[in-house]
Structures are given as C-alpha cells and as structure tokens.
Amino acid sequence: MAKLIEKNNLEKIIAELKKNNKKIVFTNGCFDIVHAGHIDYMEKAKKLGDVLFVGLNSDASVKKIKGSKRPVVEERYRSRLLEGLSSIDYIAVFNEDTPLELIKKVKPDVLVKGEDWKDKGVVGEEFVKSYGGAVKLIELMPGISTSGIIENILKAYK
DSSP: OOSBOOHHHHHHHHHHHHHTTOOEEEEEEOOSSOOHHHHHHHHHHHTTSSEEEEEEEOHHHHHHHHOTTOOSSOHHHHHHHHHTOTTOOEEEEEOSSSSHHHHHHHOOSEEEEEGGGTTTOOTTHHHHHHTTOEEEEEOOOTTOOHHHHHHHHHHHTO
8 A cells, every 4th residue: 555645636635535434544745754753653643543644745845844954864764764664554745835725625534743832823723623523742851852953963064
C-alpha cells in the first residue's frame, strides 16, 4: 500500500475508512530533518486512533513558513522518509500556508500537534471540535528539534 496519496484520491480513502469505523488521527508539519523526536511524536499520535494521517508541507509552503533557506531536505525525500515510518498510514502534501483545507477533507476524529502549540492555537481546532472531534497536544521529546540540529551542524562546520 502506498502511503503518499494524491488529494484527488483522498475522498475515496477517507470514505472507506469512515465506513469501516476507523478512528482517524491527523497531524501535520514540515518534517524537514526527521529526527528521534518526530518518530516519538508519530508513535504517540498513532496510539490515539486506528489510522495516522500526516499532512506534509510542500517545499514552497516550508519556504513561506521557515524562510528561503528551508527546507533543507526536498519534499520528495521528506515524504519518502515518512513513508518508512510504521506509525504513519497516509501522507498528503499540501501547498497552502496552513493544513486547514486538508483537515476539512480528512475530517479527523483526533487532531494532534506538539505541546509547543499550546499557546499558539492549533489550526483546525475549531473545525474539528465543531463535529465532536478532539484536539490533543502531545508531549515532545526534550532537547531535540530540527532548528537545533541545523544550529549544531552550522557550529560544527564554521
């Protein structure tokens, strides 16, 4: 089964999952340099339901959010790496600044973000709660982040 799906196949897949009463968990991110913290996060997210759906920011979207020097790893390689994680069932790339359009199509039972989003507001929260879905913030693995890894690399190679 291919994990990376095109948006035009999304409705069919979601309909089948809902028909089979699968609890859908959704999260999203850039996942520019996938690290142990991401793996831990995905494993925790997967435990909240039956199917973990990941929205992946496109290269253009990452540039808008993180700046012109990002992503470090191209979308095609980031998606391939995520496909290798057993906790992830489906991946869809989105070009928009936020995953709201994708969240509305998936209509997850549980919307997940890292606890660092507590005070920022989770995109899609109001929509998911409007039909009885839940929003969960997951505790992050301390001391590891993509930005921190990039800083360490830059220091080491100055």
